[in-house]
Amino acid sequence: MTSSINIAIESNEFAKIKRGSQLIAESIHRIINTLPGERPGNPTFGCEIRRINFDQNDFLTQRAGEFFIRQAIMRHEPRVELTNVTFLANYNTHVLEIKLFFRIKEEHKQLYTMTEVIPI
Numbered sequence: 001m002t003s004s005i006n007i008a009i010e011s012n013e014f015a016k017i018k019r020g021s022q023l024i025a026e027s028i029h030r031i032i033n034t035l036p037g038e039r040p041g042n043p044t045f046g047c048e049i050r051r052i053n054f055d056q057n058d059f060l061t062q063r064a065g066e067f068f069i070r071q072a073i074m075r076h077e078p079r080v081e082l083t084n085v086t087f088l089a090n091y092n093t094h095v096l097e098i099k100l101f102f103r104i105k106e107e108h109k110q111l112y113t114m115t116e117v118i119p120i
Contacts, residue, residue, distance in 0.1 A: 024079055024104060025114045031076050032069060032098070032116050047072035049098075049118060057089045057096070069098065081105055095119055 034046035048068040055061045066085045073082050084101040098116040103109075 021104060021110075021112050024077065024102075025112070027077055028073060028080065028100065028102070028114065029116065031072050032118075045076060053118070057087075062087045065096075065098070069100070073102075079105055083111065 031045070032047045032049060035050060036046040036048060037043050039045045049065055049072075051068065052061050052065050055064075065087060069085055070082055073080060081103045082100065083103060084099075086099045086101075088097040088099070089095075090097060096118045098118065100114050100116065102112055102114075104112070
């Protein structure tokens with residue numbers, strides 16, 4: 001079994017080692033916040049969630065958003081099983097909060113959550 005390690009420099013200039021779920025959450029964040037075609041050399045990488053940015057926030061739009069997220073994560077993050085996706089539109093701050101519930105396939109039991117915020 002191989003372990004992924006990522007070293008990040010924090011604002012206070014100290015190195016922080018990221019492992020496991022931190023790396024996967026960062027990967028999911030990168031996938032959701034990248035438009036397909038935006039990454040040179042990998043035109044299919046990313047998520048089409050921004051296609052619904054200015055659509056009316058209703059059940060169908062949220063289902064489309066969930067489809068885009070599930071499709072992107074299944075294609076680009078094979079270490080993860082996405083169990084649920086929820087949406088909450090905050091019209092005061094003009095953002096769409098997307099909460100992702102996922103399992104890391106190697107860990108089986110542990111459930112993680114993360115929240116992505118997309119301007120609307």
